[in-house]
Amino acid sequence: MKSDAEDLMPRLLPVEDYDVEDFDPSIPPRNPQEYLRQVQLEAAKCPDVVVAQIDPKKLQKRQTVNVSLSTCQPAPDGYSPSLKWQQIQVANFSAVRQSVVKHRAHWQAQALDENVMMPKVEDDEGWKKFCLGENVYFRRSAIQDVTNEEMGIDYVKVGFPPLLSIVSRLNQSVITQVLEYLITWFEEEEFSPELGRWMYALLACIEKPLLPEVHSLIRQLARHCAAVRARLENKDDERLSALNLLICLVARYFEQNDLADKE
Structure with missing residues (x-):
C-alpha cells in the first residue's frame, strides 16, 4: 500500500496502517483514520511534476507594460541641498x-474646539478640505478670508493646521x-x-x-x-x-x- 515517495516523506499525522481486506478506498470512509488514509492514497496518485500546456500563439500578441521609475529625478544644477x-x-x-x-x-x-470636525476615514474629499481648506480645494483666493482679530480665522476656508491635539x-x-x-x-x-x-x-x-x-x-x-x-x-x-x-x-x-x- 505504500509508495516509494511515501516512505521518504515524514508523516505529519499519525495514520494507522490498514490491511487490504480491512480498507476499501472505493467506499466512503467510516472514521477519521480511514479518511486520512484515503487522502494519502489520492495524493500518492498525483504526479510529482506537472507541465502546463501553453499556446505559444497567445504570447505573440503585443502586451502593454507599465514601467515606473524607482528613483528620483535628479535635481537641476544648484537646486539640491547640501x-x-x-x-x-x-x-x-x-x-x-x-x-x-x-x-x-x-x-x-x-x-x-467645537469647530474642529474631523471627517470619517473613508471621506476622501472631506479630508482634503479639512487639511487644505476650501480656498485651496476650490482654488479660491484667501485674501478675503482672513478677517479682523475679533472675528479670527475661518479654518474651514484656510484649512485646519496639523495641531498636536488633532494629529x-x-x-x-x-x-x-x-x-x-x-x-x-x-x-x-x-x-x-x-x-x-x-x-x-x-x-x-x-x-x-x-x-x-x-x-x-x-x-x-x-x-x-x-x-x-x-x-x-x-x-x-x-x-x-x-x-x-x-x-x-x-x-x-x-x-x-x-x-x-x-x-
Whole structure:
C-alpha cells in the first residue's frame, strides 16, 4: 500500500496502517483514520511534476507594460541641498518625532474646539478640505478670508493646521489613509504651504518599522517632489525648500537612500 515517495516523506499525522481486506478506498470512509488514509492514497496518485500546456500563439500578441521609475529625478544644477543641510533637517525632524511620542497622551486627552470636525476615514474629499481648506480645494483666493482679530480665522476656508491635539488622535491606519489622499491631491494639483505642513506632520507621526503600504507611499511622495522640483523655473521659487525637505526626510530619515540628493 505504500509508495516509494511515501516512505521518504515524514508523516505529519499519525495514520494507522490498514490491511487490504480491512480498507476499501472505493467506499466512503467510516472514521477519521480511514479518511486520512484515503487522502494519502489520492495524493500518492498525483504526479510529482506537472507541465502546463501553453499556446505559444497567445504570447505573440503585443502586451502593454507599465514601467515606473524607482528613483528620483535628479535635481537641476544648484537646486539640491547640501549634505550638511540635510543632516540638520533630519536631526530637527527626529526631535519633533520624539516630542510627538512624548506628548501624544497629553494631547489626546485635550478637548478639541467645537469647530474642529474631523471627517470619517473613508471621506476622501472631506479630508482634503479639512487639511487644505476650501480656498485651496476650490482654488479660491484667501485674501478675503482672513478677517479682523475679533472675528479670527475661518479654518474651514484656510484649512485646519496639523495641531498636536488633532494629529495625536489619528491612529496609523488613518494617518496612512490621509497621507494617500494628500499625495493623490499633490499629483493632480499644485503644491501649497498647507499641503507641505500636513505632509511634514503626518511623516512625523508615522511609526517605524514602516508598513509596506507606507513604504510605497512615502517613496511615491519623494519621487513626485523631485518631478515637481525638476520643473521649477528658478531657484527662488518658494516651493523649492519644502520639496527638498520632503525628499530629504523620506530618503535620509526613513532610509530610502536611493532617493537621496547626492552632494
